[in-house]
Each structure stands twice: as C-alpha cells, then as structure tokens.
Amino acid sequence: MKNLANWPRSTSFWAFTALLCIVLEAVALFYQYKLEYYPCVLCIHVRMLLFALLLMALLALLWRHARYPLFWLAGVFWAKMLERSWQLFATENGWTAGECSMQSGLPDWIPLEQWMPWLFQIHEPCGVTPYLLFNISMAQALLGLSAVILLLMIAAVLAPLFKSKSRY
Numbered sequence: 452m453k454n455l456a457n458w459p460r461s462t463s464f465w466a467f468t469a470l471l472c473i474v475l476e477a478v479a480l481f482y483q484y485k486l487e488y489y490p491c492v493l494c495i496h497v498r499m500l501l502f503a504l505l506l507m508a509l510l511a512l513l514w515r516h517a518r519y520p521l522f523w524l525a526g527v528f529w530a531k532m533l534e535r536s537w538q539l540f541a542t543e544n545g546w547t548a549g550e551c552s553m554q555s556g557l558p559d560w561i562p563l564e565q566w567m568p569w570l571f572q573i574h575e576p577c578g579v580t581p582y583l584l585f586n587i588s589m590a591q592a593l594l595g596l597s598a599v600i601l602l603l604m605i606a607a608v609l610a611p612l613f614k615s616k617s618r619y
Contacts, residue, residue, distance in 0.1 A: 455603070456610035459522035462512065468525065469508035472501045480570070482581055482589070491577040493539040497593060498570060500532045522604070529601045536593040542577045543590045 458464045479498060482488045490498070507525050511518045541547040564571045580589035 455607045458604070458607040460515075460518045464522075465508045465511040465518065469505055469512065472505035472508065475501050476505070476570070486581065488581040489575045490573060491539075491575055492573050493535055493542065493577055494580070495564075495571055495573050496535045497532065497539070500528050500535065502570070504528050504532075522607075526601065526604045526608075529597055529604060532597040533594070533601055536590060536597050539577070539580060540588075540590040540594050543579050543588060 476498065479490070479494070483490060504525060507521050507528070511521045538547065564573065582588055583592055
C-alpha cells in the first residue's frame with residue numbers, strides 16, 4: 452500500500468505512463484501504416500487522450516511539484532479513455548452507433564488533424580478494430596487497460612486512508 456500511495460509523486464509512475472503512451476501510439480501507427488487498419492473518430496479520440504497523457508507525463512517528469520495535481524488530471528483523462536474505449540467496444544459489437552462521424556469534434560482553435568494529420572486524421576467510420584494477440588480486439592485491450600489503470604489510480608489516492616497505524 453505504501454508504494455501505491457507514493458504513485459502520484461513518483462518518477463517511476465510518470466516514466467511508466469510516458470512509456471505506455473509511446474508504445475500504444477506506436478502500435479496504433481503500426482496498425483495504420485503497415486497493416487492498413489485506418490482509424491475512426493473514436494480511435495482518434497483515444498490517440499488524442501494518449502497524446503495528452505504523454506504530455507502530462509513529460510511535464511510531471513520535468514516539474515516535480517506538478518506531479519500531484521497532474522495525477523488527478525491524468526485520472527480524469529484515464530476515465531475519459533475508459534469511456535471512449537467502451538464506446539469503441541460497444542460500436543464494434545453493434546450495441547451502439549451514435550458516436551461515429553468523420554469529424555473529430557475539436558474546436559477550430561485546436562485543429563490537431565491539420566497540425567499532425569499522420570497521427571490524428573480520421574480515415575473511416577467506426578466499425579471493428581483489429582485483433583491483437585490471443586484473439587483480443589484493440590477495443591477490448593484498450594477497455595481493459597484503461598479500467599485497470601484507473602482502478603490502480605483510485606487505489607493510489609485511497610491508499611493513505613488505509614495506512615496501518617503502529618501501536619508503540
């Protein structure tokens with residue numbers, strides 16, 4: 452519990468977050484450019500969240516005093532990642548179809564799809580995501596990963612409440 456309680460301020464948590472975001476973005480780009488699975492709007496939303504989390508992690512690594520507030524903000528972004536992953540999974544399984552368009556929904560003052568089209572350009576409407584290892588779809592993997600990380604972050608915030616009191 453002690454290690455978990457130290458997560459918000461630890462260098463290792465932020466380094467892990469940065470590395471995870473880079474790996475996930477690299478996997479997405481590999482699937483797009485090598486395997487020709489083009490991203491939909493929900494996939495681009497996930498990429499945007501990962502990019503924002505990467506920037507937060509880099510800022511936290513550079514500025515130690517910002518780590519705790521950024522931990523809370525990262526929790527909000529992981530919660531949004533969970534929601535976007537759920538929408539992607541639900542769309543993939545035919546449970547919903549309401550969130551898919553060819554527009555990112557970003558305001559005009561932050562046109563990421565124009566600044567970095569190689570990363571943020573929407574290519575197709577939502578449908579199915581490619582399969583990764585062990586017959587797990589990309590949507591399932593993102594859903595599970597974001598749920599686990601969010602639960603661990605919540606546990607890290609609650610861990611100080613359950614510290615054992617020594618009786619000396």
